[in-house]
Amino acid sequence: MKKKFACLAMAMIMVLSLAACGGKEEAPSSGSESGAAAFMLGGTGPLTGGAAIYGNAAKNGAQIAVDEINAMGGIQFELKYEDDTHDPEKAVNAYNALKDWGMQISLGSVTSKPCEATAAETYADRIFALTPSASSTATTEGKDNMFQMCFMDPNQGSASAQYIADKTLGTKIAIIWKNDDVYSKGIHDTFTAKAAELGLEIVSDTTFADGNDTDFSVQLSDAQKAGADLVFLPMYYQPASLIFAQASNMGYAPKWFGVDGMDGILTMEGFDAALAEGVMLLTPFNADSDDEATKAFVAEYQKRFNEIPNQFAADGYDCVYAYKQALEAAGATPDMSAEELCGLMIEQFTSMTFNGLTGDGMTWDASGAVSKSPKGMVIENGAYVGLD
Amino acid sequence: MKLKLNKTTRKNFATYGVVILAYVLLQVMKGSLSSSLKGMLVPICAYVVMAISLNLTVGILGELSLGHAGFMSVGAFTGVTAAIALQNVIPAAPLRLAVGLAVGAAFAGIAGFLIGIPVLRLNGDYLAIVTLAFGEIIKSIFNNLYVGIDKNGMQFSLLSDKTNLAEGGKLIIEGPMGIGGIQKISTFTAGFILVMITLIIVFNLVNSRAGRAIMAIRDNHIAAESIGLHVTHYKMMAFVTSAALAGAAGTLFAMNYSTIMANKFDFNTSILVLVFVVLGGQGNMLGSIVAAAALTVLPEMLRTFADYRMLVYAIVLILVMLTTNNATLRSWFSRFSLKNREKEAA
Known part of the structure; x- marks a missing residue:
């Protein structure tokens, strides 16, 4: 029984010491000089x-x-x-x-x-x-x-389609998107609508979801079989990094086009930046800009x-x-x-x-x-x- | 005058009393409550109902269910859909909420029945794993379901939006985006009433002939079968009741937020509710209520710890589990309650 109480006491002390840490951490931000x-x-x-x-x-x-x-x-x-x-x-x-x-x-x-x-x-x-x-x-x-x-998500989708059409970056387009994600879906829907309007041909449209976002061989071979020369990736950079790696293993090298969620891929730990070579993306912010x-x-x-x-x-x-x-x-x-x-x-x-x-x-x-x-x-x- | 009440009845009345007292106290203090606590009143009620309903499965029926959030999800989506669809038919918000709760409970009950058919033939670990799988299936279905309403009635489609709504139509469930633009019509009073109804249903079920049969099955499955109890029938009764109550809790919960997503009702939520039940004591409804309320408020109270919040939460949880299972403290508590009983008798 003594042992149990010792355990309890230890845990209490841990909580208290953590509380002290939390308090200290908080102090500079809340105690700002300006007051009211x-x-x-x-x-x-x-x-x-x-x-x-x-x-x-x-x-x-x-x-x-x-x-x-x-x-x-x-x-x-x-x-x-x-x-x-x-x-x-x-x-x-x-x-x-x-x-x-x-x-x-x-x-x-x-x-x-x-x-x-x-x-x-x-x-x-x-x-x-x-x-x-x-x-x-x-x-x-x-x-x-x-x-x-x-x-807004829709604006990103239509802006991407517009950009691809204006610069004639691709003629046969594949899309891989995440169907349980609001962000991905919002962009996908407006992209396809705008693409249809601009006469871009979408040859492959495949999805993934939380939980099956590590293997993209099915989606990539579908895009490859359909002969897509540009793959649009409206998603965040973690799944995108896997897609690049797996496509490179398959020997599939289309043009890649991403949106602002792709931003950050170069600083991702353990990712070979060479795989992202030539990836295009639309983003409002560029950390390497020369702007003062x-x-x-x-x-x-x-x-x-x-x-x-x-x-x-x-x-x-x-x-x-x-x-x-x-x-x-x-x-x-x-x-x-x-x-x-x-x-x-x-x-x-x-x-x-x-x-x-x-x-x-x-x-x-x-x-x-x-x-x-x-x-x-x-x-x-x-x-x-x-x-x- | 001497009221002769047996121990269970006394305990049940004490539970009703505590809930009513808490409600009255909070209503009286409403002006002085922080917005943080005020905002949590409805979710607390929803989690309390969830905990009681899961306690029916885990504590009374004795089967471990790891997919209880699935029923909450069914209730949330169907109840909210009904409320949105009836927006113009029933203008009175409380009535619309009541209809939503009934629809949510009904659909969750049906889901419980369908799931119960294969699941309740299993026992123990197998049942736990199958319920876990059903929770995930329900999540996937709502992540891919599109429901819209227009002048031709309800339109359904799976995987992508093929509802082709007529002019003036409205898409209610939008797949992974869930439901948006929900009118917040859940109130604390509605939550309180739902908690009371849940308690009345559960206590009356447990104290009935069927309830005794359910507990007999929990205590010894073979013995219960040998005296002629229809095991699957009684198991189903407890399981469907539990599912329906969870559905009502889901509707109440969803109607408190402007948006709801299927991913909210995942495995983590099921485990959270299970933690309420285990902490409050299996079969102990008052314990579930207190645990659900305390553990919902706790993370918010710990916001002062900033980055260490979740760590402190986990440590507090471990401490509470240790203390509530500590033999010395338990005997102390029981001595306390014995004295009370003696006083009452005198």
Whole structure:
């Protein structure tokens, strides 16, 4: 019995010591120097779990922007991100926790489905939200105070088809997509619709899902048999990396075309970058760009987090700067209520033009969708190079 | 006046009492609750119903089910579809919710019956694995199902959207995207009523002739069969009731969010509910209720731990399991309750 109690005591001590760690970790971010004179900016994202790459990137990007802006003087922000583990239920819980914290303006959620759930809450509570990366149409549909920093999924699909048709990159097109993923499906559906309109021939259309996303031989041989010379991959980079490797083993070398989820493939651990040679993708952000602002951001991000920022980080960064611009233009002060700010922000976002890392001259329409032009990139010698 | 109540009845009334008391207390304090807790009231009710219904299968029937979230999923999708389809027919939200709950429970019950036919012929580990597989099958079906409604009625299609809805039609279930744009009509009061109904159904089933037969099968399958009990019949009765209640819980849960996806109701959710049941004690309904409520709130209370949140959650879970199974503490608790009983008798 003594032993058992010793075990219990040990476990207690572990919990307490962890609690101490958690407390220390928290201190610098919450105890910001500005106090009550700051705008309370909150967002939810997957900081743990399978989609944590995206949540942490957006959070880190936003944090850099907040620190830069606070250092400038003028408008002050206090940023808090809560974990939603890419689950709508947890996202609503996280959102409510942020509300208790005193959030005035929201960064929505990082991923699409959770953002759909929190968007319904921000709409009901009249808190303005600008999501860095939740790209589904349903996120903004029917909500006047929900805006997006990223392209909407459908826009990516039709832009890709347009791009392929304009540059005559391929005549026979194969698509491999993930049929239990909103992102993949959204792009696939608009791509096929636009392709039909533009007279592109789709010769193979195959799917995979969670759980059978390691072997792509069936999909690839279907594409090969149909004689596809371009394969469109609307998916994130993990499955794409396997597709490249398996296609290379089969001796199948079509042109590859990806979307913004492909961004990050070059920094993926254990992936032979040579396999991605010649892959084309549409993405709003290029970490290797010569642009001054991008360079400074990439350097700062590397210094702090020891990795190359992806598009999500840039979106998070842009969101905070867009807020800064809008708040300044509206003459908003931190003592305004969330509802007052919501009205002002809707007015500003539908009328302003914003230049950021992910595009120049961005504008928003009343539906909340952003209009900016995607950049075509191609991977050459292990680096992204602008296509044009 | 002396009310002679046996031990079970007393315990059942205590359970009703605790639930009613919790509801009244929360209603009174509504103004001072944090938004975080307020937002969790409906999910807590849904998980409580899930825990009670799974306790019926695990604790009373004695069969391990690892696919209970599957029934929740069936209830969520069918119930919400019914509520959306009836949006213009039944304008009153509470009534629409009630219809949704009934539809969800009915479909989950049917699913439970169909699954029960092959599954309940198995025992122990085999049954656990087959229920696990059924949970995954249900998830895959809803991930590939498209349901729309237009003036010609409901349209169904599998794998891709071939519903070809007429003008003004609306796609309700969109395959992997699940259901979006749900009107949030679940309320805490509705959740409370559902918990009470669930308790009444389960307690009355357990205390009936059928309930005693079910427990006899749990305790000794062969002995029960030898005295002429129709084993599959009684097993089916418990299993279908359990499935139907889980379906109602699913509808309640789904109607609290603006969007719902099939992937939410995966193996992890089944295990989560099983944890509630094991922690609360198999066959102990009040334990399930407390465990479900506490373990739903706990991760949110731990948000101050930031990155260590899930680690602390796991450690707390281990601690709770250790303490509730600690012989010294248990005897202490039982001494406490004995004293109470003596006082009552005096």
